[in-house]
Amino acid sequence: MLWLCLHLPRLPAEALGLRDPFDVVTEQRGASRWLITAGPNVAAGTPLGTALSLQPLLRPQPRHARAERAALLGLAYRLYHYGSPVHLEIREFAETGRVPQALLWVEIAASLRLFGGYDALRERLCAELAETGQHAQLSVAPTRAAAALLAGLGGAAPIRGLDALERRLAALPVTALPWPGAQLEALHGVGLRRLGELRALPRAAFARRFGAGRLLELDRLYGQAAEPAEAIVPPPRFRRRFELAGEIEQVEPLLFPLRRLAYELQAWLRARDVTLREVRLEALHAQRRRTRFTLRFLDAHRDGARILGGLQERLAREPLPAAVRALELQATELADACVVQTDLFARSDGQGEWTAAVERIAARLGAPAVWTPAPQADHRPERAWRSDGAGEAVTPRQRPLWLLQRPLPLPAMPAPPAAIERIESGWWDGDDQRRDYGVTEWQGQRAWVFRTPDGRWFLHGLWG
Amino acid sequence: MRARAPLPDALLRDARLWRGNGQAPLRAEPTGHAALDALLPGGGWPCAALSEIVYPAPGAGELQLAMPLLVRLARAEQALAMVAPPHLPYAPGLVQQGLATQRLLVVDTRDEADALWAAEELLRARAGAVLLWQDAIAPTAQRRLQLAAEHGGGFALVYRCVARRDTASVAALRLGIERVAGSARVEVLKCRGARPDRACAIAA
Numbered sequence: 001m002l003w004l005c006l007h008l009p010r011l012p013a014e015a016l017g018l019r020d021p022f023d024v025v026t027e028q029r030g031a032s033r034w035l036i037t038a039g040p041n042v043a044a045g046t047p048l049g050t051a052l053s054l055q056p057l058l059r060p061q062p063r064h065a066r067a068e069r070a071a072l073l074g075l076a077y078r079l080y081h082y083g084s085p086v087h088l089e090i091r092e093f094a095e096t097g098r099v100p101q102a103l104l105w106v107e108i109a110a111s112l113r114l115f116g117g118y119d120a121l122r123e124r125l126c127a128e129l130a131e132t133g134q135h136a137q138l139s140v141a142p143t144r145a146a147a148a149l150l151a152g153l154g155g156a157a158p159i160r161g162l163d164a165l166e167r168r169l170a171a172l173p174v175t176a177l178p179w180p181g182a183q184l185e186a187l188h189g190v191g192l193r194r195l196g197e198l199r200a201l202p203r204a205a206f207a208r209r210f211g212a213g214r215l216l217e218l219d220r221l222y223g224q225a226a227e228p229a230e231a232i233v234p235p236p237r238f239r240r241r242f243e244l245a246g247e248i249e250q251v252e253p254l255l256f257p258l259r260r261l262a263y264e265l266q267a268w269l270r271a272r273d274v275t276l277r278e279v280r281l282e283a284l285h286a287q288r289r290r291t292r293f294t295l296r297f298l299d300a301h302r303d304g305a306r307i308l309g310g311l312q313e314r315l316a317r318e319p320l321p322a323a324v325r326a327l328e329l330q331a332t333e334l335a336d337a338c339v340v341q342t343d344l345f346a347r348s349d350g351q352g353e354w355t356a357a358v359e360r361i362a363a364r365l366g367a368p369a370v371w372t373p374a375p376q377a378d379h380r381p382e383r384a385w386r387s388d389g390a391g392e393a394v395t396p397r398q399r400p401l402w403l404l405q406r407p408l409p410l411p412a413m414p415a416p417p418a419a420i421e422r423i424e425s426g427w428w429d430g431d432d433q434r435r436d437y438g439v440t441e442w443q444g445q446r447a448w449v450f451r452t453p454d455g456r457w458f459l460h461g462l463w464g
Numbered sequence: 465m466r467a468r469a470p471l472p473d474a475l476l477r478d479a480r481l482w483r484g485n486g487q488a489p490l491r492a493e494p495t496g497h498a499a500l501d502a503l504l505p506g507g508g509w510p511c512a513a514l515s516e517i518v519y520p521a522p523g524a525g526e527l528q529l530a531m532p533l534l535v536r537l538a539r540a541e542q543a544l545a546m547v548a549p550p551h552l553p554y555a556p557g558l559v560q561q562g563l564a565t566q567r568l569l570v571v572d573t574r575d576e577a578d579a580l581w582a583a584e585e586l587l588r589a590r591a592g593a594v595l596l597w598q599d600a601i602a603p604t605a606q607r608r609l610q611l612a613a614e615h616g617g618g619f620a621l622v623y624r625c626v627a628r629r630d631t632a633s634v635a636a637l638r639l640g641i642e643r644v645a646g647s648a649r650v651e652v653l654k655c656r657g658a659r660p661d662r663a664c665a666i667a668a
Contacts, residue, residue: 354586354590373554386555395556
């Protein structure tokens with residue numbers, strides 16, 4: 001086993017969409033509040049009062065544990081295509097002043113070759129994290145506990161074997177262990193500073209003194225005991241909620257969380273090996289009101305940038321009715337994955353671009369504004385066309401290129417047409433028509449005109 | 465007197481060299497109207513460029529001017545678009561002209577900015593031809609369309625329904641069409657690489 005561990009020191013802030021370094025998140029227990037993300041020149045774990053005296057410009061925000069868990073889950077799904085199993089944990093500590101640790105593990109031994117070695121994988125992962133602006137400290141070790149320990153210390157060169165791991169761990173300070181403060185103090189009290197010294201203690205005496213549980217944890221750290229944990233599997237449905245730090249009224253600040261949701265959806269689609277046809281975005285307002293935006297794609301795909309582009313255009317089209325507190329993205333219709341067939345000749349390479357452009361336009365102008373004309377088998381001119389592109393037979397009689405939305409009454413009788421075509425139809429569906437059509441010249445235009453039985457003339461079409 | 469050396473071929477083939485009434489070679493697609501092709505440098509619509517058609521009112525034969533090009537592009541499975549047309553593009557009539565309408569996309573827009581944006585997006589997405597109806601189109605907008613057409617390699621046709629034909633335009637080709645005594649008459653108002661101010665009649 002080779003575990004890649006991500007330690008996410010800024011997750012509490014990122015989960016709330018806070019990007020400014022002066023925005024810090026605080027944890028509260030009783031009367032004491034302390035920072036759980038670092039600010040400029042203030043370390044995480046500093047009491048809030050101290051932090052504000054050092055850096056008065058800080059904007060502290062209370063922690064939102066549910067949002068953190070959701071963000072971590074979203075990230076876990078994104079890591080799913082690097083390897084499996086994927087595990088996650090948010091380590092909480094009972095004492096005041098300690099910083100919870102958000103951790104993610106992926107087993108990468110099996111997929112290293114696929115990605116072309118650890119360096120290539122790391123580069124790709126970092127680029128993906130940078131896309132959504134996520135900070136992470138990476139480390140690789142043969143055990144999960146050791147990988148988490150090393151990632152928490154800031155990351156280091158990957159450790160592949162158990163021997164190398166033992167050597168590396170021996171030099172680490174005991175205080176790096178995720179154990180309760182009282183226990184760490186007790187270890188310090190008996191003069192144990194390094195993990196190597198701790199490991200050298202007789203096992204029976206160690207278990208008696210610090211508990212069998214701690215001994216087991218130490219064994220797991222060194223790879224001498226199994227590390228059971230529940231693996232994360234992407235759920236069959238995608239529904240992700242993003243809690244915003246405050247109420248947001250403009251569209252621009254929503255783009256950042258939207259971006260993260262879109263890329264999480266992309267990762268989820270990849271992990272489940274499905275493609276997306278329709279997606280729904282809900283903006284949640286105060287008093288449980290919500291605004292829905294549905295976006296349908298012309299062909300199923302799993303491209304995060306395309307999802308994001310469509311949602312952006314959609315949001316830009318309709319102003320938000322009220323301030324937004326949270327966003328929820330849901331995949332409402334999925335399709336099976338299809339392997340993209342590439343043409344041997346370069347002719348069809350623009351197809352994807354074209355589809356994406358049409359979708360962007362439909363998202364901004366509304367779906368009915370973008371259509372494909374097709375003939376429909378009906379004698380009545382108004383009904384002889386349809387807007388879905390599915391063509392039917394066409395009459396052999398001459399038809400104009402432009403049809404006026406509504407026939408225009410002519411003030412005077414036009415030059416008499418050479419041939420008259422009588423269209424009399426529709427008595428069965430309430431749209432009865434009886435008209436005599438003909439082609440004539442009208443004010444320098446080649447016009448399609450008709451006469452009603454009562455002798456009035458109308459302009460109905462033009463040869464553009 | 466010493467005989468003048470002929471100009472090098474490479475220089476003659478350069479479209480930027482203007483040679484009075486000599487026609488510089490230009491990448492162009494035939495319009496499908498033989499009389500008009502004969503007047504145009506390159507013998508047709510300039511490829512990957514902006515062309516402008518000035519017409520007095522819908523029904524002057526302005527769409528039929530472009531129809532042979534559209535039919536040919538649709539047959540080559542290229543995507544076509546009409547952005548902000550003045551009336552409903554009538555499918556039976558289009559099919560009768562030989563156009564495969566399933567290749568045609570119509571975009572109805574609320575304002576001119578939207579229409580311009582949509583036309584530009586479609587041109588950049590490698591549309592075969594984009595027809596845009598916009599009477600008051602600014603020179604900057606024309607240049608943007610020109611760049612989009614160059615990028616996507618398609619034909620950008622702008623239809624302007626204006627009385628005055630002498631307004632400035634950056635289009636590579638500018639045609640005026642009107643109906644005189646029952647037939648359409650096309651006038652070359654401006655063209656890159658040859659002398660304009662010539663006219664012919666087309667069947668429309």
